Amino acid sequence: MLVKDAQTIWNTLRGIICVYKPVGVRCIQVRNAIITKICSELNEMKCRPPIGRVEIEGETTGNLTVKVLPNLADHVNVVGPRYQPEDVKCSWANYLGTDTSGVLLLGIRDATKTAKYIRENYPIRTYRVSGILGSATDTAFKDGKVVERTTWKHIKYIHVESVISSMQAAHQRKMFEICGVDMHSQLAYDLATKGPIRPANSKIPVIYGIKCVHFESPNFTVEIHCINENEQYLKILIHEIGMKVKSSAHCTSIQCIRHSCFTLDDTLLRKHWTLQEVITNMEHCHRVMKENNFIIHQKAQHYNKWVILDENSLSYK
Secondary structure, X not given: OOOOEHHHHHHHOOEEEEEEEOOOOOHHHHHHHHHHHHHHHHHHOEOOOOOEEEEEEOOOOOOOEEEEEEOHHHOHHHHOOOOOHHHOOEEEOOOOOOOEEXXXXXXXXXXXXXXXXXXXXXXXXXXXXXXXXXXXXXOOEOOOOEEEEOOOOOOOHHHHHHHHHHHHHHHHHHHHHHHOOOXXXXXXXXXXXXXXXXXXXXXXXXXXXXXXXXXXXXXXXXXXXXXXXXXXXXXXXHHHHHHHOOOOEEEEEEEEEEEOXXXXXXXXXXXXXXXXXXXXXXXXXXXXXXHOHHHOOOOEEEEOOEEEEOHHHOOOO
């Protein structure tokens, strides 16, 4: 049961929360909606009264009366509600584009530093990206203008799976080539056994795993485990798959289903963005991070321009 004292709740309101970002909504809008709801519910609770002011009445030569009255300059009708959105610091640990839905981590108040640490650790994220064969758009997304139409009935599941397998192999080969290591050498094996390799430069996208999880021509869905990606990169990836199967394709949806150890099961849906649910979710996220401390502090070794993460840092199976 939530305590009805606003000050008590405010003192405990610091931590990471995991919410589900809907499609068509920007991260800043999600942030503002949650902060506004938190402040609204806090202001409905018992808040502190106006601070007192001392008032002395009477003649200086006679009896003086000392009174402590509420300071009108601190009254809510003058200064506004006790808790305002500007008072709540909030930042995201992972940024999702407008057309992407799914797992979004937010750090509230003191936990903005924790969100920064998670963000700078570049944990592996998992996406389910859907596409449709037979047409390409100028934005590589379904809301763009169609610029090309092609046949698609000749494409089977095995064709898509073959293409994405070669993409995964190319990314793995690229990792070792930039490290200056022969993939067939003992050194490459030793590096691979220590854990996933990621680039020290956060601007280089890397795919660790990709597979086709749904195929019902012309629609298909691929599951991608990657880091350093962005929304446009994933859209272009679907476009490239279409070209490599000798057709065309554009992206229809992008969903982030995992961010490090946080999955869709950990998220708060939009209808649950209330103060009670936020605090409950904050406690849950704290337990998850306590059990998996590599989310914030990763053991890593530097090799050339790449970083080898500790095997416990692998966030997908």
